[in-house]
Amino acid sequence: MSKSEPTIEDIKITKKDLDEIKSLLKSSGSTTESKNRIIKKYAGGVCVSCGNVPHKMLIHDADGAKVIERYCNKCFQKWKRHN
Numbered sequence: 001m002s003k004s005e006p007t008i009e010d011i012k013i014t015k016k017d018l019d020e021i022k023s024l025l026k027s028s029g030s031t032t033e034s035k036n037r038i039i040k041k042y043a044g045g046v047c048v049s050c051g052n053v054p055h056k057m058l059i060h061d062a063d064g065a066k067v068i069e070r071y072c073n074k075c076f077q078k079w080k081r082h083n
């Protein structure tokens with residue numbers, strides 16, 4: 001498998017949706033499973049590092065297959081420093 005730079009895309013979440021996510025997370029039983037389900041509904045998945053709401057999506061080409069990683073802004077900055 002060859003290593004190439006991933007494509008980086010912003011995950012577009014409206015302020016209204018972000019507010020709704022925060023509200024739902026406060027009111028749900030806040031189990032990890034329910035939290036992930038709520039975030040996945042709006043952002044397609046959770047941050048691969050911390051499990052919070054992601055704002056960046058990295059798309060890696062792995063010999064023809066697409067590997068997608070989602071990162072919140074804080075974890076994305078850490079990823080950038082190490083890559």
